[in-house]
């Protein structure tokens with residue numbers, strides 16, 4: 249994150265949890281320096297739903313402790329590990345006999361995944377997958393025919409792909425303020441079926457409209 253992004257993140261945290269906001273100017277400057285130092289390798293947003301602001305919001309919503317920079321760096325480290333664990337070094341488009349260029353290209357691909365700029369490539373390249381723009385936003389590649397057959401069993405994923413293909417924002421990339429479903433998880437509603445345990449939730453097939461609006465706003469923000 250750039251110092252500007254860190255400052256914005258801190259301002260956001262201070263808004264959600266006033267204990268985080270420093271009224272003392274000297275202390276506020278020191279806090280910003282600390283966060284900038286610790287978050288320099290953490291992206292504000294990255295592939296597969298990484299969103300530092302969402303991490304801050306989740307922490308404040310779920311923890312009694314004031315947020316510290318490590319509450320953002322730790323989830324990022326886990327997200328990054330998960331990305332790298334699924335990356336399988338696709339063959340780069342360079343002459344494999346050019347040893348040095350080849351290794352540099354592999355290294356660059358890994359660095360792009362490790363910094364959240366590129367989705368991990370977890371399969372050997374398959375033909376007939378979804379459009380590159382769709383695959384890039386969903387972070388995985390599945391042949392179109394297989395995806396079609398699976399669509400009936402994965403209504404949420406199918407809906408997400410349809411949204412992406414239509415160029416609409418991916419609502420699941422953000423958390424839902426209505427039902428508090430975290431980013432990446434479908435919206436939910438309380439199960440009211442007789443005999444159901446109190447407080448159980450069932451997944452909704454559609455997302456709450458406010459969530460779509462939020463995703464659209466977020467995309468506009470990041471495009472601006």
Ligand SMILES: [Zn+2]
Pocket residue numbers: 424425426427428429434435436455456459
């Ligand atoms: Zn919802």
